[in-house]
Amino acid sequence: MSKTINIPLGSQHIALLEPVRFSFECENEKIIGVEADVGYVHRGVELACTTKFKFKQVGYVVARVCGLCAIIHSTCYTLAVEELMELEVPKKASYLRLIANELDRVHSHLLCLSHTAENAGFEALFMRTMKDRELVMETQEAMTGNRVQFDYVSIGGVNKDISVEIEGSMRSKLALLKQKVAEIEELFLNNWSLSLKYKGVGVITKESAYRCSVLGPLARASGVDFDVRNESDYLPYAELGFKSIVMQDGDIHARNIVRLKEIFESIRLIEAALDGMPDGDIASKVRGTPEGESYMRVEAPRGECFYYLKASKGQYLDRVRIKTPTFGSVPGMIEALKGQNYADVAAIVASFDPCLSCTAR
Amino acid sequence: MKLAKEPINIEDIRAKITEFYDSSIWHFVCINGLFENDELEIQWSFTKIGAKDEWKVFYAKVPENYLLPSLSDILPTAKMYEGELRDLLGANFEGSVKGMFIEVDGLENPLRIKR
Numbered sequence: 001m002s003k004t005i006n007i008p009l010g011s012q013h014i015a016l017l018e019p020v021r022f023s024f025e026c027e028n029e030k031i032i033g034v035e036a037d038v039g040y041v042h043r044g045v046e047l048a049c050t051t052k053f054k055f056k057q058v059g060y061v062v063a064r065v066c067g068l069c070a071i072i073h074s075t076c077y078t079l080a081v082e083e084l085m086e087l088e089v090p091k092k093a094s095y096l097r098l099i100a101n102e103l104d105r106v107h108s109h110l111l112c113l114s115h116t117a118e119n120a121g122f123e124a125l126f127m128r129t130m131k132d133r134e135l136v137m138e139t140q141e142a143m144t145g146n147r148v149q150f151d152y153v154s155i156g157g158v159n160k161d162i163s164v165e166i167e168g169s170m171r172s173k174l175a176l177l178k179q180k181v182a183e184i185e186e187l188f189l190n191n192w193s194l195s196l197k198y199k200g201v202g203v204i205t206k207e208s209a210y211r212c213s214v215l216g217p218l219a220r221a222s223g224v225d226f227d228v229r230n231e232s233d234y235l236p237y238a239e240l241g242f243k244s245i246v247m248q249d250g251d252i253h254a255r256n257i258v259r260l261k262e263i264f265e266s267i268r269l270i271e272a273a274l275d276g277m278p279d280g281d282i283a284s285k286v287r288g289t290p291e292g293e294s295y296m297r298v299e300a301p302r303g304e305c306f307y308y309l310k311a312s313k314g315q316y317l318d319r320v321r322i323k324t325p326t327f328g329s330v331p332g333m334i335e336a337l338k339g340q341n342y343a344d345v346a347a348i349v350a351s352f353d354p355c356l357s358c359t360a361r
Numbered sequence: 362m363k364l365a366k367e368p369i370n371i372e373d374i375r376a377k378i379t380e381f382y383d384s385s386i387w388h389f390v391c392i393n394g395l396f397e398n399d400e401l402e403i404q405w406s407f408t409k410i411g412a413k414d415e416w417k418v419f420y421a422k423v424p425e426n427y428l429l430p431s432l433s434d435i436l437p438t439a440k441m442y443e444g445e446l447r448d449l450l451g452a453n454f455e456g457s458v459k460g461m462f463i464e465v466d467g468l469e470n471p472l473r474i475k476r
Contacts (some may be wrong), residue, residue, distance in 0.1 A: 039448075046449070047471050083362075167382075213438045226388065232414045266426040294405065295364065295416055308393050308406075319472075331437040336419040336446040348446070360462060 002027045007342060011040050015119055015346035018356035022337075022345070034334045041360040049320040053082060055290055055311065058320065060151050061133040062164060062307075065322065066358040067148050068250035070112065071104045072300040073322070073358075076307045079234055079298070081155050084290035084311055091159035091236075091278040098235040099273050100144060100152050101298070102266040103241065106177075107136045108301035109217075109259040109266075112353035119350040120197045125187060132180040135173045142166045157283025166273055174267050178360045181267075185260045188253075202348035204336045205250055214332035215325045216303025218352060221258045222250035228299035235298075242273040252351040259353075289313045297314065300325050302353055324358035362369035362414040371403075371421040375430050378405065378419070382435065384471075386410060387417065394450045396473045401425055401452055405432070425473075431455040 010021040019040035025033030045065055062077045063070040065223070075097055080090060114129035137147050144150040145160055152158055188194060204214060209222040219226050227244040229237040245261040247254040271342045290311035297306040303325030310319040333352050340348060369377055381391065390406040395459040402422050423429065431454050433440035442462040444455035453471030459465055 037461075041462075042462040044471060047474075050474065172473075211437060213384070213389045213436070224408060231388075231411070233407065295362070295418070297408075304390070306390055306406075310395065318397075319395050321391075321393045323393075323442075327441055328391065328438050330441055 004032070005069050009345060009349075011037070015136060015349065018354070019113060020356050022349070024337075024342060024345070026342050029343065031337055031342055031345070034337045036330055036334060038316055038330060038356060038359050040356050043361060045361040046320050046322060049316050054315040055126065055317050056155060056228055056286070058317065059155060060186035061152065062320075062322065063149055063151060065324075065361055066090075068108045069300045069302070069305070069358065070105055070148065071100045071150050071152060072142075072298055072305055074151070074198045075101055075235075076296055076298045076305050077156050077309075077320075078153050078354075079295040080296035080307045080309045081208060081290050083294045084289055084292050084309060085155075085286070086283055087286065089157055090281045090284055092161075092280045093282050093284075094236050095277050096158045096162065096282060098237070098240070099155055099162075099270050100140075100150065100158070101235065102142050102270050102273075103136055103143070106263050106266050107133055107140065107300045108353075109263050110136065110181075111258060112350070113188070113259055115353075116198075116252065116347065116350045117194075119347045122191075122194065125184070125194075128283075132177060133325065135177045135180070138346055139173050142169060152352050154283065156286045157281070157284075161282050166291050171271070171274065174270060178264065178267055181260065183262050185257075188256050188260060195253065197344075197347055198256065198351075200251050202252045202336045202351055203250045204289070204332055204338060206248075208335045209250070209332060211331075212332035212335055214303075214329050216260045216300070216329070217255055217262065218329055218332060220244060220246050224246045228297050228304050232297060234296070236273075237269070240269050240276070242269060243287055252347060255351045255353075289315060290317070302326055302355055302358075303329065305358075322361055324355065324361070326352075326355045327359040330359075362416065363412075364416040364418065366418045366420060369419045369421050371423050371427070371429065373442045374405070374419065374421060375432065375435070378432055378435055381417075382407070389436050389438060392439060392446060394428050394472075395476075396425070396450055396470075399425055401427070401450065403429060403446070403452060426453060429454045431457065460462070 012021040021037040023035040063074040110133040117125035144152040206223040291313045294309045306323040308321035370385040387407040393404040395402040447451040447457040448462045
């Protein structure tokens with residue numbers, strides 16, 4: 001006769017980067033039920049954005065929603081305000097925003113890959129990936145002035161142009177990063193112990209991904225070709241020939257490979273943006289105040305990030321609604337954990353790349 | 362951007378979404394909520410997959426303590442947004458209880474701001 005036991009994981013756990021609590025109902029080693037609690041780091045950002053800060057300051061506040069995708073949040077908010085104010089943004093600013101967004105994606109994907117390697121017990125690969133990630137962190141610092149909280153995107157454009165020296169340094173660092181990521185990809189593709197740990201584990205089926213509105217690399221690894229960079233013209237991705245990466249297996253291995261291939265695509269986009277960088281201003285003059293409703297979304301490293309704004313010509317916004325990709329993917333994650341061995345939980349959760357500070361806001 | 366906002370009677374929302382939602386055609390973005398003039402406005406937002414920025418938003422206005430139907434059996438992700446709006450806006454969705462973001466004895470409906 002099988003025995004059912006309940007095992008909690010988190011909110012603080014060695015395998016988790018941020019606080020989340022799972023409660024597993026297990027039959028021997030097999031997980032038969034999962035519950036997730038995500039709200040441990042709620043900071044009231046949406047409330048602060050409508051009561052404490054004026055609309056011109058909110059872009060810098062929402063950048064604090066998340067340390068990993070700060071630029072994504074400020075880009076999404078800024079685009080929404082610009083839509084309400086019918087502001088024309090210089091083409092050069094859009095190119096610079098695209099570069100900053102893609103650099104953010106590269107460093108976030110590398111962090112996730114290093115963490116999944118660590119959870120598979122591959123400490124050397126974890127350290128190597130984190131070391132190579134420094135190349136993109138240094139590039140971000142040179143471009144925006146900071147490693148984490150960039151404050152680079154502003155209403156009307158961006159805050160800083162890139163000099164010839166920074167462009168040269170960016171190109172050489174990205175060329176080196178491409179070589180390094182190719183070596184990491186070789187390990188993820190062919191290392192026997194990683195394959196044993198990842199292939200066929202934590203599967204999200206295509207049907208399940210559609211049904212649960214799973215987002216980002218999680219969806220694309222399950223055969224769902226959904227990427228906001230294709231679905232919206234918020235930045236000049238179509239001009240630069242963006243191609244989404246899709247795999248079919250839906251397991252941890254597929255999620256890792258989608259992220260690795262997306263790093264190459266991001267680097268290609270950055271190089272194409274540098275090659276075709278238009279001349280002109282980096283910001284337009286901002287006059288007036290926003291009015292109306294705006295629905296805006298951008299592709300964050302973990303999937304669709306959505307902002308809803310409502311304004312009525314005042315300095316303070318009436319409503320700021322933030323929907324983050326991890327929050328929307330939680331039901332899909334629960335589906336993926338059901339039926340798995342409890343011993344694989346740490347690796348599966350790491351492969352989701354959950355961002356809880358985004359989620360709880 | 363192509364945005365179609367459709368007002369809907371709250372009693373009809375389950376039937377409407379059941380009829381409308383095909384997950385291979387429409388992507389469910391989220392449930393959004395606003396509090397204005399002592400009324401709650403709840404929005405269910407979708408985008409058409411493969412179409413550039415084509416939005417469909419259903420919205421219903423209800424009194425502040427109205428018992429709202431849950432769509433979590435039709436849209437599994439809805440459970441998350443309903444829990445969030447329960448905590449932050451006091452939107453009383455069927456089956457959702459306080460505690461996702463705010464402690465049970467914490468603030469009540471912080472996003473219900475009267476201007």
